Amino acid sequence: MTILHLDFETRSACDLKAAGLANYAADPSTDVLCVAYAFDDAPPALARNHHLGGSRGVDTFDFLAPVFEHIRGGGPVYAHNAAFELAIGNEVMAKRYGWPTLQLEQMRCTMAMALAMGLPASLEHLSAALGIEKQKDMSGHRVMLQLCRPRKVVDHPPRHDGSTGYQEIVWWDDPDKLATLYAYCKQDVEAERECHRRMLELTDDEQELWRLYARINERGIPVDLPNIDRAMDLVDAERKRLDEAMRAITGNTVAGCTDVRQLTAWLRYRGVTIAGVAKADVLDALSADGLPDDCRQALLLRQEAAKSSTAKLKAMRSGASPDGRVRGCIQHHGAHTGRSAGRRVQPLNMPRPSVLKKPGHVEDAIAHLDDPQYLDMMYGAPMTVLADCLRGVICAPEGHEFVCCDFSNIEGRVIAWLAGENWKLQAFRDFDAGVGSDLYKLAYARAFHIHVDDVDDRMRQVGKVMELALAYGGGIGAFQTMARGYGVDVSDARADELKDAWRKAHPKIVQFWYDLERAAIEAVRSGAKTKCRSITFVKRGSFLFARGPSGRVMVYPYPEIRPVKTPWGAMKDALTYMSVDSISRKWKRTSTYGGSLAENFTQFTARDIQTAAMLRIEKLGHPIVFEVYDEIVVEAPTGALQVDTVAKAMTTLPPWAKGLPVAAEGWAGRRYRKD
Numbered sequence: 001m002t003i004l005h006l007d008f009e010t011r012s013a014c015d016l017k018a019a020g021l022a023n024y025a026a027d028p029s030t031d032v033l034c035v036a037y038a039f040d041d042a043p044p045a046l047a048r049n050h051h052l053g054g055s056r057g058v059d060t061f062d063f064l065a066p067v068f069e070h071i072r073g074g075g076p077v078y079a080h081n082a083a084f085e086l087a088i089g090n091e092v093m094a095k096r097y098g099w100p101t102l103q104l105e106q107m108r109c110t111m112a113m114a115l116a117m118g119l120p121a122s123l124e125h126l127s128a129a130l131g132i133e134k135q136k137d138m139s140g141h142r143v144m145l146q147l148c149r150p151r152k153v154v155d156h157p158p159r160h161d162g163s164t165g166y167q168e169i170v171w172w173d174d175p176d177k178l179a180t181l182y183a184y185c186k187q188d189v190e191a192e193r194e195c196h197r198r199m200l201e202l203t204d205d206e207q208e209l210w211r212l213y214a215r216i217n218e219r220g221i222p223v224d225l226p227n228i229d230r231a232m233d234l235v236d237a238e239r240k241r242l243d244e245a246m247r248a249i250t251g252n253t254v255a256g257c258t259d260v261r262q263l264t265a266w267l268r269y270r271g272v273t274i275a276g277v278a279k280a281d282v283l284d285a286l287s288a289d290g291l292p293d294d295c296r297q298a299l300l301l302r303q304e305a306a307k308s309s310t311a312k313l314k315a316m317r318s319g320a321s322p323d324g325r326v327r328g329c330i331q332h333h334g335a336h337t338g339r340s341a342g343r344r345v346q347p348l349n350m351p352r353p354s355v356l357k358k359p360g361h362v363e364d365a366i367a368h369l370d371d372p373q374y375l376d377m378m379y380g381a382p383m384t385v386l387a388d389c390l391r392g393v394i395c396a397p398e399g400h401e402f403v404c405c406d407f408s409n410i411e412g413r414v415i416a417w418l419a420g421e422n423w424k425l426q427a428f429r430d431f432d433a434g435v436g437s438d439l440y441k442l443a444y445a446r447a448f449h450i451h452v453d454d455v456d457d458r459m460r461q462v463g464k465v466m467e468l469a470l471a472y473g474g475g476i477g478a479f480q481t482m483a484r485g486y487g488v489d490v491s492d493a494r495a496d497e498l499k500d501a502w503r504k505a506h507p508k509i510v511q512f513w514y515d516l517e518r519a520a521i522e523a524v525r526s527g528a529k530t531k532c533r534s535i536t537f538v539k540r541g542s543f544l545f546a547r548g549p550s551g552r553v554m555v556y557p558y559p560e561i562r563p564v565k566t567p568w569g570a571m572k573d574a575l576t577y578m579s580v581d582s583i584s585r586k587w588k589r590t591s592t593y594g595g596s597l598a599e600n601f602t603q604f605t606a607r608d609i610q611t612a613a614m615l616r617i618e619k620l621g622h623p624i625v626f627e628v629y630d631e632i633v634v635e636a637p638t639g640a641l642q643v644d645t646v647a648k649a650m651t652t653l654p655p656w657a658k659g660l661p662v663a664a665e666g667w668a669g670r671r672y673r674k675d
Contacts, residue, residue, distance in 0.1 A: 004070050005038045005078045005196070007188045008088045009181055011148045013169050020319040020344055021084060022220070022327040025091035029169060032092055033147065033178070036185040037067055038193060044186040048178075064099075071100045080123045080192045082109035083214060083328070104211055110192055112210050113199045115333040117543065118555045120580050120587055123191055129557070129578065129587055132194040140184025147172045147181055206333075206552070209611055212618060213332035213340065220325030221347065221626050222635070223316045224395040224671075230369040231386055231393065232317065235310050238372065238382050242305045249298050257305030263298065270295050277302050283484070307351075309386040315345045316393065324397070330626055336579065337554065337604040338611075340627060345394075347626050352674060353388045355379045362392035362671060394672040401638045403622075405646045405666030406631035408432075409439060410609065415471055415602040417660045418533060418549075419512035428661040440464040447501035461488055462498065470502045472602075473513050473595020475567070513594030520544065520575045520597060524559045535601055544577065548601060549656050550608040564591045606630065609657060613650040620649060633672065643668055 014027035024030055031049065038044040047064055071077065079085040086102050093099035111121050120126045124138065154168040202210060243256035246263075254262040260277055267274050267285075272295050274285050282299050285291065291299075319326040326345050334341020342348035356362050356379060365385050368374045372382045379385045396402050409428075416424040423446075430436025437445075441455040444463030455463065469482035479495040490498070503510050512533070519530040523537035524544055530537045534549040544559040556577040564574040576591045592600075606629075614624055614632060622634045622641060634646060643666045650664040667675055 005189050005193045007036045009033045009185045018318045020328050025087040036189040038189050044189040078108045081111045082107045110196050118557050127191045130198045134190040137184045137187040143180045210332050217328045220327035222325050224393045246301050304383045307383045307387045319344050339607045351387045356388035392671040396670045401670050403634045403641045403668045405664045408663040410606045410630045414605045419509040421508040432663045443467050446505040466502045472599035516597040517594035612654050617649045
């Protein structure tokens with residue numbers, strides 16, 4: 001079967017990062033500078049756009065009959081980040097230059113293949129990670145970044161003769177730079193093809209899922225643009241007010257709430273020992289005894305001004321298409337486990353409501369965005385209120401509503417199922433049947449050998465933190481970090497007692513940590529296939545493959561067993577592998593342990609439950625607009641789809657998940673919310 005590798009280089013006055021791919025591709029100023037392509041092992045060829053600087057009415061792309069024939073015939077088309085080639089191919093090439101329409105079904109994405117193998121997403125870093133000779137041309141990349149944007153934009157005002165003003169875009173047209181770009185484009189095709197040769201194709205199931213995410217991204221998330229504009233006006237006014245208050249408190253020493261260096265220096269001058277004014281630093285300082293009142297007020301102002309509302313509101317506004325929908329918000333296989341990741345408005349990372357907690361609060365707050373005094377009187381600081389409204393400005397269009405369902409404690413259920421912690425599985429089944437106890441109360445009762453009826457609300461909250469913090473081998477630090485977010489205040493000694501009690505109550509889960517670690521290390525050392533319950537490890541070439549219950553594999557690149565220092569100071573042999581660091585974004589070696597592997601496979605399996613449900617819901621004809629880990633959001637005409645219908649589709653498990661107790665519940669309404 002013939003394969004076509006394809007790469008477009010474009011230019012536009014539209015900011016791709018701010019506006020998003022859908023708006024970028026549809027923008028009138030967006031054009032294609034050149035296209036490089038290669039069939040199978042043939043040398044890459046290049047077609048240049050010959051009308052640069054000439055008449056817009058002359059469309060004179062080089063004749064590309066073999067490419068056109070391949071596309072019309074439905075032949076596979078490979079590209080790195082194929083969503084870009086699909087959008088540009090159909091919005092620019094097909095509409096402006098008469099190219100045949102690219103079909104989603106024929107597209108194959110080498111970036112998706114890389115992510116599925118635990119490799120870097122960018123072509124530059126992927127090429128280096130795979131050790132290929134023909135790597136991405138970074139000097140050409142710098143030229144591309146220059147040529148893809150206007151050289152300058154000239155505004156011509158209206159003339160005295162009554163003619164209207166207009167905007168003139170002046171492009172770069174230096175022949176040497178264009179020649180560098182053409183070579184760069186061909187080199188990208190070479191690098192992408194070499195990477196493709198060294199990676200595994202997506203399985204049929206995963207390819208179907210990639211197409212589903214593409215369709216979800218094309219639908220977009222509907223947002224309430226008029227109220228977003230009102231919210232942004234409120235943000236501007238509040239920032240000015242907060243900055244004025246900061247200047248007043250600090251005697252004009254600190255110019256504003258975002259002046260981190262000035263604020264840190266002023267706090268130190270006032271005798272406050274503080275590393276900086278990041279979120280965690282501010283929380284620690286506010287909880288300390290003896291904090292001067294003016295310092296407390298300054299930190300509270302900083303805390304209020306640092307709410308994430310502004311960035312998300314701007315992302316919604318700049319990324320919305322004319323139809324009021326923000327597209328391209330979900331990244332297929334964005335995490336090592338296969339879970340998706342949020343992009344653009346980051347729907348997977350919305351703050352939990354802190355003041356707008358009752359039904360109708362969000363709607364009321366949105367109705368009063370023009371009245372900060374009302375918001376402050378009814379709910380508290382306006383910036384905090386705005387943060388709570390972020391979900392609410394994701395809003396179904398008139399006559400439609402969201403039907404949203406999420407799995408109940410899916411990770412707690414999955415790890416018990418993977419480990420064979422049978423008492424807990426039965427507890428979930430009893431709870432789902434309405435005859436069991438609250439699981440957080442039960443966790444506390446089981447750990448301390450008391451009757452569940454004797455567990456009060458405070459103990460339940462401790463039980464919740466135990467469940468969320470300790471299932472993956474976490475210790476005192478993990479407990480205290482989680483406890484802070486749930487308002488639980490215990491000493492380190494007490495946290496250690498809670499950790500020990502939880503582990504004694506969950507012997508199978510604890511054993512699962514150790515067995516996973518031993519199986520992974522043995523597979524790397526021996527090269528033989530090893531098993532830990534439903535997880536199978538095998539090392540092939542430069543990769544450790546771990547097959548989960550669904551049959552899908554998680555991949556650990558370049559595994560090695562190396563001595564590492566444990567948190568308690570001892571040295572031990574550990575599984576290490578190469579990965580993209582979540583903070584530095586660098587490709588580096590990392591180590592793992594049994595608890596972390598258990599977390600990997602719990603989230604890995606929960607993802608497979610989630611995506612199986614998503615495919616099932618789509619096949620029933622219910623369009624998904626986004627998902628958030630264990631939550632699926634469908635858009636439907638008002639009253640046309642019942643919550644129970646979606647919940648039933650989610651809890652109808654695939655055969656491989658036999659014995660796993662799952663439950664789902666949800667709500668329907670126009671404005672998105674977190675129940």
